[in-house]
Amino acid sequence: MIKIKNLKKSFGNNVVLNGVSFKVEKGEVLALIGFSGCGKSTILKIVAGLIDADEGEIELGAGKLGMSFQYSALFDSMTIADNISFPLYIDKETKDLPDFEIDRIVTEKLSLVGLPGINNWSPSELSGGMKKRISFARAIVNDPEIILYDEPTAGLDPVASTIIEDLITNLQKETNAASILVTHQASTIKRACTRVVMIYGGKVVWEGTPDELFDEKNTNNYSSQFRDGAVDGPMLVQH
Ligand SMILES: Nc1ncnc2c1ncn2[C@@H]1O[C@H](COP(=O)(O)OP(=O)(O)OP(=O)(O)O)[C@@H](O)[C@H]1O
Ligand SMILES: [Mg+2]
Incomplete structure (x- = not known):
């Protein structure tokens, strides 16, 4: 189990996380999504204990933690x-x-x-x-109960992506770990994740299932902007 409450983190004047809260139960793969620079990798690094938050609480169930890194x-x-x-x-x-x-x-x-x-x-x-696949192998080598994946399928061809997505799903069934998976890739959200949390402006702005995220009838301003890759919407894109 992973429980994050009111996480805040700034780098100098750059307020990156401004009160992020969410929970991941055992057996869940939570997709953490949001535009580049919104703080996804920062959240994973704080959960892994690699950097400290300025404020907030993190509760992790007992057990080992594995992480596969973005690069x-x-x-x-x-x-x-x-x-x-x-x-x-x-x-x-x-x-x-x-x-x-x-x-x-x-x-x-x-x-x-x-x-x-x-x-x-x-x-x-x-x-x-x-290299991505080796990073994945290293993350799971000690059979962790908490697994953090930072863009495990970015830059992979579609077949290699499917292999990793299915590995994540099988691993989840076998180990019942609580996982957070950062991705921009629709196939990975649909195939490997059970729930989705979207970050913008240092906060969680939307939460739902993969089906809800990609449902054409979903009119939530945030999730539909992400789904459609729309420049116009509540989230400002920095270039
Ligand atoms: N060690 C650091 N020192 C200073 N600023 C940092 C540091 N790490 C991250 N940041 C800043 O925090 C913000 C969030 O970075 P982070 O890497 O968490 O984004 P991200 O959501 O993972 O983006 P991407 O999708 O591009 O990987 C960025 O503005 C980044 O410049
Ligand atoms: Mg990142």
């Missing part, structure tokens, strides 16, 4: 296997696992993301889409 954030000097297994070495429950067991887990996760056999490659040998 993959792989360690270039390490092999793919070492990148994926990294979270296992910083967790006291798994840090003493024997090498063969770690190899087994890494090999299993590589197959899961459709990239078997590249254990000893370096990140520089991979395409952007392959």
Whole structure:
């Protein structure tokens, strides 16, 4: 479970989050959407404990947390296997696992993301889409109960996107994790997410299901502007 209450965060004079509240229950994949720069990645980083909020409360159920980053954030000097297994070495429950067991887990996760056999490659040998999938494998390597995905399908071709979307859905069924998924992609919202929260002006401006978001009859000013990609609407687009 993830519970966020009245989260505020500014960078200098730039007020990014101005009282964001929402909840994610176990088994839910919450799509966090909103225009570029509205603070989606900032929310994930605060939930992951990578940066501090200025104000607000975050409650996380017990259990591990995994995060896949917007720009993959792989360690270039390490092999793919070492990148994926990294979270296992910083967790006291798994840090003493024997090498063969770690190899087994890494090999299993590589197959899961459709990239078997590249254990000893370096990140520089991979395409952007392959890096995304490795970042995904690393996020789930320790079977987390809270998973944060920052644009897991951005820049992937449609088939690779579908593979990741279905992985997220299957993982959700298997682990019953509470997840937040940041995306701009309609296919990912429809295929992988159970609920949607839209951020604008530092606040939640709309909340609903993927079906409601894409329903042509939905006339909510915010969600219909996002759905239609309309320049005109309550949300001002910065260029
Ligand atoms: N470490 C930082 N220092 C200063 N400003 C920051 C920092 N991190 C984020 N910001 C600012 O906070 C705002 C929100 O950034 P964030 O990365 O959360 O946006 P986003 O919604 O994830 O956008 P995108 O869809 O483009 O990824 C932006 O104005 C950004 O410039
Ligand atoms: Mg972002």
